[in-house]
Amino acid sequence: MNLLFALRAARGWVDRDDLRRAIVDYRDLSDDAFDRQFSRDKDALRELGIEISTTDWDDIHEPGRSAYGYRITDEDYALPEIDLTPEEAWVLSIAQNFWQGTALGRDAQNALHKLRGLGHDLAPTTEPGVPQGVFATPAFSEALAQVRARRTVTFTYRKPGAAPEQRRVQPYGVHSRADRAYLVGYDLDRADVRNFRLSRIEGGFSRLRGTRDGDYEVPAGFDARSVFPGTGTAAGEGGTTEGEDLTTVTLAIAPGRADPLRREGTAAGTDALGRDLVTLRVWALDGLPARLAVFGPSVEVLAPAHVREAHRAHLGAVRDRLAALGGDSPAPNEQESDRHGR
Incomplete structure (x- = not known):
């Protein structure tokens, strides 16, 4: 400066x-x-x-x-005249969500206000499938800072059903899947590239004693997505996700409905009832039943069985809550389906 x-x-x-x-x-x-x-x-x-x-x-x-x-x-x-395409404006809206809740959140919001003042269409991003809260957490911005500094860190990590462990990691990148965010890096104790869900890191990050910022190199061309199975050419080549399972979910979708799920998934033909079959590869299943319920009867889970039962149980719980309120109105998922035309 x-x-x-x-x-x-x-x-x-x-x-x-x-x-x-x-x-x-x-x-x-x-x-x-x-x-x-x-x-x-x-x-x-x-x-x-x-x-x-x-x-x-x-x-x-x-x-x-x-x-x-x-x-x-x-x-x-001088800054040249800004002429954004609709796609570029959409990306900027995503970026503002990224910084929301961090030290740069106010600056990012002010920048969007100024661009709107120039006539650019920068509506808030609510596109299904785009994580709205992942980037706003302190853990995400803190993890990103470790990556940018190339700082070898130690932290406490708790996997489901296991005692917390101390991990020593050279951060390579940060990646999000659905509404989950992960630190991706080289685990010094396991001599392997691993993924760590940020919500399972307890107490934040500390610099590993005896190390300095920038004393390791990220492999040339490294892409954090490549260490998640099924997401790139390097899938399965040593990358391991800590405590995560990738599940393929098969859905039957009524014709012309649930476009967000169609865009996210892979077409797999039609069934005997004329419904379109779509497969989704899902990491975090705990929020999936509520997410599918938005589309009401337009979407049915066919497989696997435990996801189908979880979806049905969620719909049943919604009906029970409505019955307890003494109302005979349609379930909220059906109302959502009608309102969105899905």
Whole structure:
């Protein structure tokens, strides 16, 4: 930022020696250290989209000077006109949900307000299948910070039905599936890439003693999705999910209904009643019955049996609650189905 301020404040071209004298952080560095830091700072500004113009002093009629001059013009610095496609606007709405509840939540919300003021359609994202609360948890932003710092961490992890364990992990990435979020990284004790559900990490993260930020490398081209079975070319090549089971659920869906489930799943033909068969690959089953109930009688679970029974039990519980209230109105899942036209 000091380099940015110095170049924006200058009138005309500025050479390296002038910058070194003007910026406090550069003054006490050796020549080699200054060269490295100056190069890193220029690259950092360019990554932010701020171009730095460079010229040889001979180009501006100062013969005899072998150094280069630098400047940031208004054209280099000004933000270009923003013209978002509908898809880009939708992604920005998702991003705002991502930062909601974190230290950057207010800034993200203000940015969307400003874009709306320019006439961009940035409606709140409520698309089925898009996690609305996963990104808002402190655990998610904390895990993301460990990944960005390449910080080897230790934490307490509790798998279902097991005693809590201390884990030592080099974080590679953070990934979400349905309404669950996971830290993906290399488990030092098990010498394998593992996934850890964030809701099962107790007490947050601590830096592993004797390690420093950035002292390990994430494998080139690593994709956190690839270590979940059935999600990429690397599926099954050593990746393990801690305490998670992938379940394939087969649904029968009435024609023209439950479009979100169709988009999420895979078509598998039709049944004898003319309903479309769709398979879903599901990690977290505990919220699935309530999610399917929104579509009412348009959706029936065919397999596996324990998911079918859980779905039926959920619908029965809804009917019982309505009966206890003494009402004869349709079940709420049927009302939802009619209102959404599914």
